[in-house]
Amino acid sequence: MDKKIIFSIIVSLLILAFGVFGYFYTKNYTASKIYSESTILKKNSEESSTQTIPEIKEIIRESQKKVVMVELEDGSVGSGFLYNDNGDIITNAHVVDGASSVKIRTTDAKGYDGEVIGISTETDIAVVRVEGLKNIEPLTLSPSTELEIGDEILALGSPLGFQNTVTTGIISGTDRELNVEPYIYENVYQISAPIAPGNSGGPLLDRKSGHVVGINSARIEQGNIGFSIPISAVLPLVNGWSETPMRNLPSVTSFDISSKVNGNKMLETSDYLINYFIESINFRDFVTAYSLLGSDWQSNVKYETFREKYLHINAIKITELKKEIQEDKVIVETILSIEEHNGEKNITKIYNKTFVVAYENDQAKIISEKQEG
Template sequence: MNKKWIISISISLLIWTSGSIGYFYLKDRVANQVYAESPILKRDTDVPTLKTEVNLKEIIRETQKKVVMVELDDGTVGSGFLYNNNGDIITNAHVVSGATDVKIRTTDAKGYEGKVIGLSMETDIAVVRVEGLKDQPPLEISVNRKLEIGDEILALGSPLGLQNTVTTGIISGTDRELDIAPYKYENVYQISAPIAPGNSGGPLIDRQTGHVIGINSARLEQGSIGFSIPINTVLPLVNSWSETPMKNLPDISKLDGADEIDENKVLETADYLVSYFNESLTYRDYVTAYSMLGSDWQSKVSYEEFRNQYLNTLSLKIEELKINSQNGHVDVETVITAQERENEKKIQSTYRIHYEIAFENEQARIISEKKELLK
């Protein structure tokens, strides 16, 4: 009897142990299968990832080599960029208006002779052929890429004759339309990067690829809003001039509203000049700020005296800016908040400053300022 009891207990223990082991084995196996990474969701390591953005400094360095300054005999300047192996430069029509031969200056300070071979009376586009740049590698152009609001861009050119200038921003609007006599701008990009006279004709660069996607062409005085013509909308016209240069260029000066171009340029220059002047002081770039002064002002104030006036200025912010133009006289009225250091303490002051703008040797300069402390 005892022997049967022992056998019964042993069999029961064997069954119980086998069942427990089987339960935990199945439990772990099923759990591993349930929570294992699904082959459907598993990332395919063979699928190529998106190409990393090109380094910003690399984009700027490579692009600047192919961006040029366009100079006319009257001293006015604009920008352009090399777009093919024929030595052809794309720029704005208003940059080379009235000229047949222009001077081209590259970023390494080399000068070349250029000839206008294409000029539109409707679209603000022109082409200049520079034999000295023939067979040089041009900028790459994105024909099919259409940027959207928020995409990052770079604008290159020579604002106020300051070559190699780069400004950054985003696409802040698309398919914009505006009229700046005598041209009509349709389906253009609105950009946040600052545009000023001298920038016109320079390339708009896609930050992601480093390729040209537009031509910087216009700017509204209010809000520093810039506009760029999409490159793909004008390439057919540009290509036709490159293949068959125009023998006779149209006279844009005879178009209605052509006289407004110069007036707009003066007003835009005044706005940009004052903004850039105060920005240079904020960044303690006194050399650049001093170079914006007129010759009469510079003859009365040395660079050292000018610099010493702003050593205790920490920052300058333009709160209001209004331009008054009458009979060739341009006055820029500003309200500026200044962070200053006084007796080792930081104080904030508000000034009303009037800047008088005039042209010397075809370049805009600040010839005087009148400052009033408001608070």
């Protein structure tokens, strides 16, 4: 057979083979791409799956900075929370009933004067303006959130005067109605989180977001059932007072908060202040920790030096704490377990430290620290 004919046949067969191979490869490759998972969707799915609910400790820590204790001249206390950057505090009407001015105490033990700028005689809600808290970031409100039975919540406030108390629970009922003269509670949340006198006016937080969904307002002692007014029900009212404060509120003589400080209160405040100081260091919030120091201590130690002192510390745990009043001061003796980063390894040491707490301009401060051994 002619060589040219043989060569042509071979070339034709090769072309045919490559054509068949190309057809099936293209078909299978295209099909795999069509039916394979979209990389964009997969990426979005992975990102969604990695979204986590904030740590409960972080929610509490950030929220407590904006929750306050409301103190009246007669010594009664309630709670409230910062809701806008005008320094306005939402609380319950029954907390400030009969007062035109109150004292506000923040978590860092600072005291401020507050003026009642709005109060309702039907809805248990009021607003107190605190000039000293202007331009401070408020709690985030979530008026569009509608909680359901079983949703987890946090209740913050000052029950029985114990500031910075947090209780956890769930929504145990919705759309509840009750009358506690002279107030009418309609469509309120029933909560399982324990609340007590002093909790009134504190925020109810959604566990998932940490945002305010209600105002803790009432309880039934039998069974310890609490009720919280949805924030959406009162926003129009409080916004109106914030824009146009009410007039002709009853006048009450302002009182000196220092005259209300007794021994038990000093001990309680000192306990809280030392724990808050240690907690701030553990969260590496050195600015807050430094703000708790007395003026003389701050004068002798610059912030940078103070911060440098704690940078190598991983965690501090209070294993023992004893308090004793000496004249106008509280001596707080502690045993601290401190985990330090030393070179390439972590080591834990035990320290005995004594703190002295006293009031400066109606504010509790740590005026000195002494380490033994």
